[in-house]
Amino acid sequence: xxxxxxxxxxxxxxxxxxxxxxxxxxxxxxxxxxxxxxxxxxxxxxxxxxxxxxxxxxxxxxxxxxxxxxxxxxxxxxxxxxxxxxxxxxxxxxxxxxxxxxxxxxxxxxxxx
Amino acid sequence: xxxxxxxxxxxxxxxxxxxxxxxxxxxxxxxxxxxxxxxxxxxxxxxxxxxxxxxxxxxxxxxxxxxxxxxxxxxxxxxxxxxxxxxxxxxxxxxxxxxxxxxxxxxxxxxx
Numbered sequence: 001x002x003x004x005x006x007x008x009x010x011x012x013x014x015x016x017x018x019x020x021x022x023x024x025x026x027x028x029x030x031x032x033x034x035x036x037x038x039x040x041x042x043x044x045x046x047x048x049x050x051x052x053x054x055x056x057x058x059x060x061x062x063x064x065x066x067x068x069x070x071x072x073x074x075x076x077x078x079x080x081x082x083x084x085x086x087x088x089x090x091x092x093x094x095x096x097x098x099x100x101x102x103x104x105x106x107x108x109x110x111x112x113x
Numbered sequence: 114x115x116x117x118x119x120x121x122x123x124x125x126x127x128x129x130x131x132x133x134x135x136x137x138x139x140x141x142x143x144x145x146x147x148x149x150x151x152x153x154x155x156x157x158x159x160x161x162x163x164x165x166x167x168x169x170x171x172x173x174x175x176x177x178x179x180x181x182x183x184x185x186x187x188x189x190x191x192x193x194x195x196x197x198x199x200x201x202x203x204x205x206x207x208x209x210x211x212x213x214x215x216x217x218x219x220x221x222x223x224x225x
Contacts, residue, residue: 042218043205043218043219045216049213091155093211095211098158098161098210099168099210100171101146101158102158103155104155105153106154
């Protein structure tokens with residue numbers, strides 16, 4: 001049972017345009033959401049996070065939006081740069097019992113120069 | 114400052130063997146978690162340790178075990194290796210069990 005879903009396995013965007021990566025979750029008890037970026041042969045790199053009590057968090061070119069009623073979050077990258085090309089993972093934190101992260105399957109973003 | 118370091122970076126083992134993976138957390142971080150990432154999937158939670166105590170375990174068989182040392186470094190042990198254990202094993206550290214986790218580069222384990 002996949003509690004965190006990233007339904008788009010890949011996305012291509014022109015340099016300078018906006019990249020929008022989407023993530024859906026099923027468990028309303030998740031209290032914290034994170035985005036990680038992963039390059040080949042490297043571990044995931046923390047990008048940005050959002051608490052369930054907020055609906056938006058912004059950090060430079062990266063903005064995460066949370067829609068709790070729809071159980072949906074999205075990552076916006078503006079403007080997109082070729083160096084942003086990587087696999088992006090959405091993760092939700094389970095705050096009951098163990099503070100573990102539950103990851104989606106990832107979206108491969110390709111920014112075209 | 115050094116990030117999370119894992120050793121070895123790559124490893125090839127034969128079915129039935131045992132393997133030990135090592136992780137050194139970021140200085141000052143007391144929590145270490147282990148994740149398994151199979152090709153095409155997101156990382157799956159295996160264990161979390163905080164202050165040398167197991168705080169959580171994912172849905173993995175008893176062949177998987179771990180421990181955390183007084184210096185907060187950690188080992189992940191896998192016994193009786195199966196082909197399906199081939200994966201990237203990621204270690205993540207955080208200041209506490211509920212704060213943002215920072216990942217190491219991972220250990221690529223191949224079981225043949």
